[in-house]
Amino acid sequence: MGMKFRCERDILQNALVSAGRAVSTRGGALPVLSGVHLVLVGDLLTVTGSDIDLTITVRTTVAGAEDGVAVVPAKLVTDIVRSLRPGAVDITMEGDELSMVSPPSEFAIRTIPADEFPELTAPEGDAVTLQGAAFRGALQQVVKSASSDDARPILTGVLMAAEDDGLRLVSTDSYRLSVCDLAGTSILSDGQKVLVPSKSLLELSRLIGDSEELTLRLGQQEASFEVGNVSVTTRLIEGDFPNYRGLIPTNHPNRLTIDRGALLDAVKRVRLMAQESTPIRLSMSSDGLELVAVTQDVGQAHESMPAAYQGEDLTVAFNPEYLIDGIEVAPGDEITLETVDELKPALLRSVEDEDFLYLLMPVRVS
Amino acid sequence: MTVSEALTEGAPPDGSLGFLHVDMDAFFASVELRRRPELRGRPVVVGGTGDRGVVAAASYTARSYGIHSAMPSSRARRLCPDVVFIEGDHALYGEVSQNVMSIMRGFTPLLEPLSLDEAFLDVRGALHGVIRPEEIAARIRRRILDDESLTCSVGVASNKFLAKLATERAKPRATPTGPEFGSGVFVVAVGGELEFLRPMAVRELWGVGPATGARLSRMGIETVGDLAAQPESRLIASLGRSLGHHLHRLAHAIDERPVVVDRGMKSIGHEETFARDITDPGDLRRQLVRMSDAVAARLRSRGQMGRTVSIKVRFADFTTISRSSTVPEPIDGTGEITDEASAMLGLLDTTPGVRLLGVNVSQLSSSRIRQLSLEDVHGSSRDPTDPVVDEIRGRFGGDSIGRAAALSKSGRPANKKIGDAPWGPAAEPEPGTAVEEVD
Secondary structure (H helix, E strand, O other): OOOEEEEEHHHHHHHHHHHHOOOOOOOOOOHHHHEEEEEEEOOEEEEEEEOOOEEEEEEEEOEEEEOEEEEEEHHHHHHHHHHOOOOEEEEEEEOOEEEEEEOOEEEEEEOEOHHHOOOOOOOOOOOEEEEHHHHHHHHHHHHHHOOOOOOOHHHHEEEEEEEOOEEEEEEEOOOEEEEEEEEOOOOOOOOOEEEEEHHHHHHHHHHHOOOOEEEEEEOOOEEEEEEOOEEEEEEOOOOOOOOOHHHOOOOOOEEEEEEHHHHHHHHHHHHHHOOOOOOEEEEEEOOEEEEEEEEOOOEEEEEEEOOEEEOOOEEEEEOHHHHHHHHHHOOOOEEEEEEOOOOOOEEEEEOOOOOEEEEEOOEEEO | OOOOOOOEEOOOOOOOOOEEEEEEOOHHHHHHHHHOHHHOOOOEEEEOOOOOOEEEEEOHHHHOOOOOOOOEHHHHHHHOOOOEEEOOOHHHHHHHHHHHHHHHHOOOOOEEEEEOOEEEEEOOOOOOOOOOHHHHHHHHHHHHHHHHOOOEEEEEEOOHHHHHHHHHHHOOEEEOOEEEOOOOEEEOOOOOHHHHHOOOEHHHOOOOOHHHHHHHHHOOOOEHHHHHOOOHHHHHHHHOHHHHHHHHHHHOOOOOOOOEEOOOEEEEEEEEEEEEEEOOHHHHHHHHHHHHHHHHHHHHHOOEEEEEEEEEEEEOOOOEEEEEEEEEEEEOOHHHHHHHHHHHHHOOOOOOOEEEEEEEEEEEEEOOEEEOOHHHOOOOOOOOHHHHHHHHHHHHOOOOOOOHHHOOOOOOOOOOOOOOOOOOOOOOOOOEEEEEEEO
């Protein structure tokens, strides 16, 4: 179990940072999971980080001298490599220590017994190819609406469902709901649906970066994505996603059409006076849109802006963060906000892209 | 969403009688005398006996010697060498205070504690049309005397400021020949406010300290009547805008402050030590229903909801177990809180006998500003009976209605004295404690 190789600092750093994204910062039940797993076979170095639910593996080519395996503390080794001078690093496993030498620096760190690192199996289903930019865009539109509350495991996932001739992504934390359709992308068989942890998809969307394509394999209990030399394997969530279709009102009598960028800027300004979980109020009339936020004992903000509005005069209050999340991810320059009344869900859509939908529950003020 | 500060308050004064100021008589000293009756009639002081000790509270007998609170203990001893010093037991005072506040909450949820032994109450809505405010004051005194063996004085008026001044008139007095009992309740009748205030020294007014008092005295103003005769502009010119305005209003008996129920609570709960250990699961369940109801009612009266329900069980051998469960959406319903608490209690083996039971709700947020959930789209899950129960309790008192599940087969819950109204947040067998954690 010697393990000995030489590698450019930048390459090693990238591999450690990517794999490290899956390493739990919470320090779970298995101490070995606070480490990254290094495997050298010939010139191929495989770096793996995992919190069991999510596993990220990076394969990279190095100048291998002796095959071997090691698990080293993820944060520490990443910080060390990042701090080294640019250039080559010599890595050698000696006993239970890993030495890293990049003259004039020399580090030796105690390793974690490697045999405790869990054996992870990737799904063996057929590989499906996805367009990088389109899939990444879709993920960004839905991941924020998923819940981060572990008490509601089903809502921490993003539903991926076969829909007509494409793939539909849906997420909700019960306060808002995002739907994004990827037309022409069929990765699932008819009627099939899987529930993927949103945390995994968030990491995946970061790793996709500018990559043109990625492949997906679906198993019974996990899904695996491959982007370039990185593979992301995630546990699937078991359970039934709520029936979201019944939640989307079919008839919205009121419709506001407005410039997306201008609204985003205005909401971000007015939000400064929506403190202590007070909402931001949107007053819509044929004169346009008025935004108001009032925090007792702090102050208030007011902004009016031009907008096309059809319907009855209406004031609806929203959590400003949730509103911003929806405006930010909506594609295109112009959006519509469709409302029923001040207590029913409002529907935020893009004028030019029908594949996006953001449903938002108002805040009730009594 | 962050936990927001919840604030519940009553309506501003409207000229009608219904503001009560309740002040316990020599509270700390009286609590001590209660457990050491042999000291009754002797001058008793609660406070430190060290070189720098001060008097925290003095019995009325001690006050007859000129001893009063905040006086250095050494001076108290010089005034009365026979004075009995007792080191304070503030945990006990806190516990008794909670019991007293709970009794008062049985009459109205609009209770604003000022300190351990003092509170404002708005009873305009309580027992409305059935019992006059002065009668409510008498009943409060009666309940506190019956349940806690402590006396208090109550001022009744049409606003907070007058009520507090009225209490002074109801208080026992320490005279050189010994304490004299007061009337216990003093009412400033509607229409009689100015007459009540006029002869009073200005120094008795809220906001008039020694410096302002001296300045007013130089202006020839000694009584509230003198003050009321001044144009507001003259008071503002000599005292400044805000103080001048404030005193002008007080002199004319104007105080528009509503009764403000506590703000910023981190949790609301209730726990009780039973007179006898409870072994029967049915009895325990009934206690749990009653306590969950009390906690839920208090949450609603404060305009708050909570996500975490906890129970605390202390067994006969003092082993204590706590269990908590967190629900996805904030709740304030009696049924919801009872269900959560019962489910946790059901998992515990209570056959050894339960000495103490507690129910607590935390992770509070305001129910006035509520982020709606998609689950609300198909109708609210909130129990429609809760607001009705709250309304009935608001009008007829906390004891007026309650859950049938809190009743025993005989129709009365255990641990109740015969003749006591059987239900509600105020129905607490001694020594119950309401537990409220403040930020």
